[in-house]
Amino acid sequence: MERTDKKFLFGVIGLDHDHIYGMCDGLLEAGAELKAVYDKDAQKTAQFCQKYPGVRPARCEEEILVNKEISLIASAIKPDLRCGLGIRAMNLGKDFFADKPGMLTLSEIEQVRQCHKRTGRKYMVYFSERIHVEGALFAQQLIEAGEIGEVLQVTILAPHRLRKTARPEWFFTKEQGGGIITDIGSHQIEQFLAYTGEEEVSVLHSAVANYANREYPDFEDFGEAVLRTGSGATCFFRVDWFTPDGLGTWGDGRVFIMGSRGSIEIRKYINVGETRDRDNVFLVTADREQKFTVTGKVGFPFFGDLISDCINRTEKAMAQEHVLNAMAIAIRAEHTAQRL
Amino acid sequence: MERTDKKFLFGVIGLDHDHIYGMCDGLLEAGAELKAVYDKDAQKTAQFCQKYPGVRPARCEEEILVNKEISLIASAIKPDLRCGLGIRAMNLGKDFFADKPGMLTLSEIEQVRQCHKRTGRKYMVYFSERIHVEGALFAQQLIEAGEIGEVLQVTILAPHRLRKTARPEWFFTKEQGGGIITDIGSHQIEQFLAYTGEEEVSVLHSAVANYANREYPDFEDFGEAVLRTGSGATCFFRVDWFTPDGLGTWGDGRVFIMGSRGSIEIRKYINVGETRDRDNVFLVTADREQKFTVTGKVGFPFFGDLISDCINRTEKAMAQEHVLNAMAIAIRAEHTAQRL
Numbered sequence: 001m002e003r004t005d006k007k008f009l010f011g012v013i014g015l016d017h018d019h020i021y022g023m024c025d026g027l028l029e030a031g032a033e034l035k036a037v038y039d040k041d042a043q044k045t046a047q048f049c050q051k052y053p054g055v056r057p058a059r060c061e062e063e064i065l066v067n068k069e070i071s072l073i074a075s076a077i078k079p080d081l082r083c084g085l086g087i088r089a090m091n092l093g094k095d096f097f098a099d100k101p102g103m104l105t106l107s108e109i110e111q112v113r114q115c116h117k118r119t120g121r122k123y124m125v126y127f128s129e130r131i132h133v134e135g136a137l138f139a140q141q142l143i144e145a146g147e148i149g150e151v152l153q154v155t156i157l158a159p160h161r162l163r164k165t166a167r168p169e170w171f172f173t174k175e176q177g178g179g180i181i182t183d184i185g186s187h188q189i190e191q192f193l194a195y196t197g198e199e200e201v202s203v204l205h206s207a208v209a210n211y212a213n214r215e216y217p218d219f220e221d222f223g224e225a226v227l228r229t230g231s232g233a234t235c236f237f238r239v240d241w242f243t244p245d246g247l248g249t250w251g252d253g254r255v256f257i258m259g260s261r262g263s264i265e266i267r268k269y270i271n272v273g274e275t276r277d278r279d280n281v282f283l284v285t286a287d288r289e290q291k292f293t294v295t296g297k298v299g300f301p302f303f304g305d306l307i308s309d310c311i312n313r314t315e316k317a318m319a320q321e322h323v324l325n326a327m328a329i330a331i332r333a334e335h336t337a338q339r340l
Numbered sequence: 341m342e343r344t345d346k347k348f349l350f351g352v353i354g355l356d357h358d359h360i361y362g363m364c365d366g367l368l369e370a371g372a373e374l375k376a377v378y379d380k381d382a383q384k385t386a387q388f389c390q391k392y393p394g395v396r397p398a399r400c401e402e403e404i405l406v407n408k409e410i411s412l413i414a415s416a417i418k419p420d421l422r423c424g425l426g427i428r429a430m431n432l433g434k435d436f437f438a439d440k441p442g443m444l445t446l447s448e449i450e451q452v453r454q455c456h457k458r459t460g461r462k463y464m465v466y467f468s469e470r471i472h473v474e475g476a477l478f479a480q481q482l483i484e485a486g487e488i489g490e491v492l493q494v495t496i497l498a499p500h501r502l503r504k505t506a507r508p509e510w511f512f513t514k515e516q517g518g519g520i521i522t523d524i525g526s527h528q529i530e531q532f533l534a535y536t537g538e539e540e541v542s543v544l545h546s547a548v549a550n551y552a553n554r555e556y557p558d559f560e561d562f563g564e565a566v567l568r569t570g571s572g573a574t575c576f577f578r579v580d581w582f583t584p585d586g587l588g589t590w591g592d593g594r595v596f597i598m599g600s601r602g603s604i605e606i607r608k609y610i611n612v613g614e615t616r617d618r619d620n621v622f623l624v625t626a627d628r629e630q631k632f633t634v635t636g637k638v639g640f641p642f643f644g645d646l647i648s649d650c651i652n653r654t655e656k657a658m659a660q661e662h663v664l665n666a667m668a669i670a671i672r673a674e675h676t677a678q679r680l
Binding site (some may be wrong): 013040100150152155159204207212222224226228233236238240242244245246247248252256258259260261262265272273274284286287288290338339 | 358484493495502544545549551562566568572574575576578582585586587592594596599600602603605611613614623624625626627628629631638678679
């Protein structure tokens with residue numbers, strides 16, 4: 001974990017998704033201080049304060065937004081309110097760190113882009129399925145070390161457990177939730193960009209379905225897409241809400257990276273049918289098969305880098321355009337998806 | 341292994357691909373007798389006779405084709421000669437069993453269909469990646485037992501080792517080899533049809549590339565496609581010649597089947613980075629994760645069924661239209677593939 005010498009204070013607005021805990025843990029472990037929290041739901045706020053005893057509950061969003069001590073606002077407010085909140089924060093001189101999906105429309109992306117240009121403030125997105133998964137980060141190190149040559153194809157399976165009765169109503173609406181490719185798919189697209197190092201990506205195919213949740217006609221419980229980079233590498237991903245209850249975790253997330261000289265498989269969260277451990281990475285090269293279990297060995301440099309970026313106005317954690325590009329590709333794939 | 345009481349004799353014409361050994365082993369284990377072999381290459385013929393001591397080398401194709409004792413001709417003659425040979429065999433009253441790809445063009449498929457209608461003879465294809473893989477057959481049994489509900493999506497990774505210097509020149513040409521989707525892809529399409537039980541399939545996307553073998557401009561070392569059944573299930577497969585030399589077998593073939601109530605993974609030929617055993621099947625349902633290792637436990641009923649079909653004029657092993665349909669979808673996906 002990278003730490004910074006300077007004091008770095010952040011506040012939280014919006015606890016609609018539990019990802020906020022992952023976001024806060026990452027920032028806290030990297031040395032940030034959590035100052036204040038606001039959510040209109042008093043019970044959620046109380047739970048949050050119990051988890052982070054030093055945090056002060058604020059009376060309103062404004063109280064946090066105008067606090068000059070606070071450098072960054074982290075938010076898991078529901079998706080359709082993220083962009084509006086982020087722009088308010090940036091206009092008040094704060095950097096903003098949103099749960100994914102960061103934006104729901106191409107218009108929101110353009111608003112964020114313009115606001116970033118005008119204010120110089122950051123609008124980062126928590127693409128947890130890469131930046132908060134040591135197996136995923138280790139695979140990237142293997143690629144960067146040249147172990148598999150040029151990345152030619154990436155296949156990602158990203159099943160998620162629905163926990164239907166535990167979800168709020170907005171989760172099932174496209175207007176407030178964004179649709180499955182915009183939501184879960186944006187993670188996969190961000191990984192493809194990161195693993196290929198390319199930003200120019202076209203959508204060759206995308207599709208969504210509602211196979212098993214017809215009482216929510218707007219909901220998508222399945223999505224898939226095929227992407228292509230400018231240099232001809234492709235990505236297939238499938239995202240779904242069909243993780244069976246018998247699986248030992250919320251989803252058997254897998255990534256298969258085919259390179260010109262080797263291949264990598266990441267079993268992110270479980271080694272299904274074998275062991276409960278996570279972050280298993282399987283490398284095959286010209287001379288070997290090798291299994292790595294990297295939990296606790298890689299860390300999550302994104303968070304320390306983000307703090308340092310906010311202090312030094314750099315882009316080490318993630319470039320602003322990379323964030324906007326990943327979300328834009330997801331939204332384009334969502335909008336052009338055929339309904340199965 | 342199912343055996344038949346009646347004597348069932350077959351002959352072999354064409355040893356261009358080593359798959360002929362798998363085809364013969366399957367038939368012999370199911371009780372057929374291998375009578376005669378012909379290939380224009382005397383060395384290949386000698387090797388074949390050494391492996392199967394009872395077999396008699398013939399002086400020409402005709403000698404086998406007109407032999408009234410022989411019921412079926414098995415052939416791994418090079419792909420562009422298969423259809424012609426098969427039709428000659430059928431016209432002479434023989435059933436025909438070809439290595440995949442069984443045909444290279446839609447016109448060849450139509451010729452086989454008409455010949456089948458006229459003669460009543462069979463033109464079967466060796467879709468080995470399902471019918472000769474116990475893990476793949478076991479997964480089908482799990483599906484048929486209702487373990488995962490309705491099949492919604494199938495993802496197949498089918499890497500193969502190139503062994504570039506060991507391949508004949510025709511292998512690298514599209515006219516004689518058929519292209520990677522027609523060739524290796526036909527296996528994957530056949531599996532999708534078998535696992536969904538559907539025959540109406542459209543091609544939503546397909547692409548091919550020559551990433552690393554530019555000295556053979558016609559060759560495709562990568563292919564991918566997305567298919568959709570009439571009821572809305574989809575399939576993504578990727579096929580390639582990039583198996584790294586460090587892998588303990590020729591390819592880390594995987595199949596992931598997502599059902600409405602559970603999921604299945606098949607690790608066909610190796611448990612990469614873990615163990616050398618094959619036929620590992622991972623089932624996840626509402627109440628459990630379960631690993632099965634099924635080598636030696638399922639057998640290969642296709643071959644006994646095929647012999648029985650030839651004797652009794654039934655379609656238990658595989659329907660003629662299923663064979664033609666799988667090949668037609670592969671050829672359509674190949675023809676419409678974009679070049680990456």
